[in-house]
Amino acid sequence: MCGIVGIYNHSEAATLTYLCLYALQHRGQEGVGIATFDGNRSHVKKGDGLVSEVFTSRDQLQQLAGRIAVGHVRYSTYGGSNLANVQPLIFKYKDTHIAIVHNGNLINLKPIKQELEEQGTLFQTSSDTEFIIHLFAHAKGDSFDEKMRQALSRLEGAFSLIALFDDKMVIARDRHGYRPLCIGRIKDGFVFASETCALDLIGAIYERDIQPGEMLVLENDAMREYTFASPTPHHCIFEYVYFSRPDSRIFGEYVDKTRRKLGKNLALEKPVPNADIIISVPDSSNTTALGFSQRSTARFEIGLIRNHYIGRTFIHPNQAMRDFSAKIKFNPIGGVLKDRSVVVVDDSIVRGTTLQQLVRMIREAGAREVHIRIGSPPVKFPCFFGMDFPSTEELIANHRNITELQEFLQVDSLAYISVEGLLNSMPLPASHFCTACFTGDYCEKINR
Ligand code: SF4
Numbered sequence: 001m002c003g004i005v006g007i008y009n010h011s012e013a014a015t016l017t018y019l020c021l022y023a024l025q026h027r028g029q030e031g032v033g034i035a036t037f038d039g040n041r042s043h044v045k046k047g048d049g050l051v052s053e054v055f056t057s058r059d060q061l062q063q064l065a066g067r068i069a070v071g072h073v074r075y076s077t078y079g080g081s082n083l084a085n086v087q088p089l090i091f092k093y094k095d096t097h098i099a100i101v102h103n104g105n106l107i108n109l110k111p112i113k114q115e116l117e118e119q120g121t122l123f124q125t126s127s128d129t130e131f132i133i134h135l136f137a138h139a140k141g142d143s144f145d146e147k148m149r150q151a152l153s154r155l156e157g158a159f160s161l162i163a164l165f166d167d168k169m170v171i172a173r174d175r176h177g178y179r180p181l182c183i184g185r186i187k188d189g190f191v192f193a194s195e196t197c198a199l200d201l202i203g204a205i206y207e208r209d210i211q212p213g214e215m216l217v218l219e220n221d222a223m224r225e226y227t228f229a230s231p232t233p234h235h236c237i238f239e240y241v242y243f244s245r246p247d248s249r250i251f252g253e254y255v256d257k258t259r260r261k262l263g264k265n266l267a268l269e270k271p272v273p274n275a276d277i278i279i280s281v282p283d284s285s286n287t288t289a290l291g292f293s294q295r296s297t298a299r300f301e302i303g304l305i306r307n308h309y310i311g312r313t314f315i316h317p318n319q320a321m322r323d324f325s326a327k328i329k330f331n332p333i334g335g336v337l338k339d340r341s342v343v344v345v346d347d348s349i350v351r352g353t354t355l356q357q358l359v360r361m362i363r364e365a366g367a368r369e370v371h372i373r374i375g376s377p378p379v380k381f382p383c384f385f386g387m388d389f390p391s392t393e394e395l396i397a398n399h400r401n402i403t404e405l406q407e408f409l410q411v412d413s414l415a416y417i418s419v420e421g422l423l424n425s426m427p428l429p430a431s432h433f434c435t436a437c438f439t440g441d442y443c444e445k446i447n448r
Contacts, residue, residue, distance in 0.1 A: 001075035001243065001388050002087075002103040003027030003194045004181070006162035007068065008169050008218050010189035014064035017071035020191070020198035021051045026245060027103075027194060028075035031086035035099035036066035037164050042097035046072075046086045067189075068169060070162050072101035075388055085127045088164075093137055096165050102129040103194055104158025104179045104386040107446045112154065132161065144168070145217050145224060152215055152228045156444055158236075158385035160210070162192050169218040175229035176443065177212030178236045178385045178434060180250035190218065195248035209252065234434040234443045237422065238387055241376045242347040246287050253427035256287050262375050262417065262425040263291020263345065270415035271296065272371045276340040279303030281330075281347070281358065288375040289345035298343060303336045304358070327357060338366030348376045350389060352396035352408060359409050372409060374416040377438040384446050389437060 003024030007013040017034050032054045033046025043064045047054040051073065055061065072087035088099040106112075106128040112135065113123075121134050135154050141147035148170055158178035163170045171192050173181045184191040184204035191204040199206050210216065212231040217224045235251045236243075246256035266288070275298040280289030282304055293300035307329055342362060349355055359370050378397030383389045392398050396405065406414045419438055423430040436442045 001028055001386060002101075003073040003198075004101040004103050004160060004162055004192075005069075005071040005194075005198060006101075006169055006171060006190075006192035007070075007186075008190040008192075009067050009221060010186060011067060013067050013069035013189075014061045016186070016191070016202050017069040018051065018055055018061055019202050020193055021071045021073050023198040023201040023245075024073050024194055025051055027243070028073040031074035031083070032072065033074075033086050033088050033101075034061075034064055034069055034071040035088040035090060035164065036064045036069040037097060037099070037166055038066035039167065042090065042099060042164070042166075044088060044090055044099065046083075046088065048083060048086065068164060068167055070099055070101045070164055070169075084125045087127070087129060089125065089127065089129050089133070091133050093133070098133060098163065098165055100129055100133060100161060100163040102127075102132065102159055102161040103181075104160055104174065105384060105448075106131060106155055106159060107157035107384050107444055107448055108155070109448050111447060129161075131155075132159070132163075145226065148172075148217070149215060149226055149228045156447075160194065167219070170215065171210060171218075172215040172228065173210045173212055175213035175231050176234040176434070177209075177231070177251070178234065180235075180239060180244065180248075181210040182249075183207045183210060183216075188221075190223075195244055195250060197245045197248045200247070206249065209250075232443075233428075233432045235428070235432060236385060236387065237426065237433040237435055238348075238376070238383075238437065240426065241422070242284050243387070251428060251432075258425060258427060259287040259375070260291035260294070262422065263288040263293075264295045265421045265425050266345070266373055266375055266417045267292040267295035269417055269421045270373055272298070272341075272343045272373070272413065274341060275343045275369075275371060277301040277303065277336065278343045278345060279336070280345050281355075282306040285345050285347045285375065288347060292343070292345050292373065296343075301336050303333055303342065303344075303362070304330045305333065306330055330358060330361065332361045332365035334365045337362055339368050340366075341369040341371070342367045343371045343373055345373050345375065347374070348379055349374055349397060349405070350379055351394055352405070356409050359411055363410070369412045370410075372411050372414045374414075375422075377416050377419050377422060377435075379437050381437050381440045383437050384442070384448065385434065385436075387437070 135151035160181035184199040
């Protein structure tokens with residue numbers, strides 16, 4: 001759960017990166033950073049918090065000189081949340097300034113760490129991003145591109161990355177393509193970003209996705225294209241369900257369109273025949289709920305208002321904060337809910353505590369019946385590829401069946417879309433997606 005940006009060959013590289021990071025803020029709220037290279041020196045500014053909290057003046061952006069930049073918004077997964085792990089990570093190797101941003105988690109860290117430490121490598125951070133640079137430094141190859149290819153081919157797991165090596169930019173995506181990464185054009189320059197909503201904000205034109213197993217090297221305004229590993233796509237299906245913005249186009253299709261289809265399939269599979277209204281848990285479930293209403297007799301209503309101005313403190317990833325944030329994040333609309341049989345469409349249930357509190361609020365607002373419909377199958381298994389799911393024990397569907405969950409949530413009915421229904425909603429064949437958190441079928445061996 002992170003967002004990354006790269007700008008190549010633009011006079012306002014730092015400012016464009018900053019704007020793109022705003023568009024990607026939903027991918028991480030714990031830390032943000034931008035690094036640039038001006039032809040002689042590298043510049044970096046990073047800190048804990050939201051983009052608006054770390055970048056507070058025009059001067060800060062002006063100090064980030066150069067026509068080439070990378071940026072990152074962070075949601076800590078592996079490595080924990082401390083400033084040393086906020087990206088871009090900065091290194092110096094044989095007089096070359098390196099800045100790297102990365103989204104996803106690697107899964108073969110144990111053997112690589114052992115090998116590198118035996119060769120005398122000292123690790124500066126607990127972030128797996130650092131492994132990539134050490135592998136590059138140790139790679140044997142005749143050219144920069146060959147060394148980079150070799151380093152990337154050693155990695156397993158999820159990585160969409162952008163790196164600066166002085167005025168060279170490297171862009172790569174793991175062979176499964178777990179996390180999204182796209183390329184766009186702006187004037188004579190290039191933009192790389194986790195999601196296309198970042199391109200839209202700065203007026204860049206979307207060209208294509210970076211392919212699974214693909215590496216690009218930009219130098220002297222030319223682009224060299226390589227395949228470093230044979231592509232076997234397993235895109236994270238959760239990006240469509242919940243994580244990406246609906247106005248983004250990922251894995252070749254708009255998220256909004258896919259979520260609407262998901263909602264329609266959910267309504268066909270698990271209808272609520274006598275409901276009065278359908279509401280969403282805003283914002284991530286809005287389009288799924290709209291799709292649900294298009295295959296239902298009940299109408300779509302706005303029944304919950306989300307407060308968007310809570311700030312970083314309340315999105316901190318520990319349990320106490322999460323419980324508190326759930327209470328202040330949403331407010332029910334009594335006039336919509338009172339005496340109604342309500343279908344609440346949500347994207348997923350992870351711990352279940354937020355939904356439990358929401359149901360309580362909806363009942364207190366006067367709802368006669370509450371029926372929950374979920375746009376993903378039960379999340380029963382942990383994610384090793386960058387999604388911040390808790391341990392197996394904390395995943396509520398792992399140890400409670402539907403009847404027990406209904407009891408826990410205090411609802412009249414609860415139903416999830418099936419794995420087949422979810423896959424049928426996707427724009428690509430089922431084999432192109434990772435569904436491991438629902439099925440336990442991981443497509444790689446985990447060795448962290
Ligand atoms: S395990 Fe789930 S969240 Fe993780 S990459 Fe696979 S589909 Fe996405």
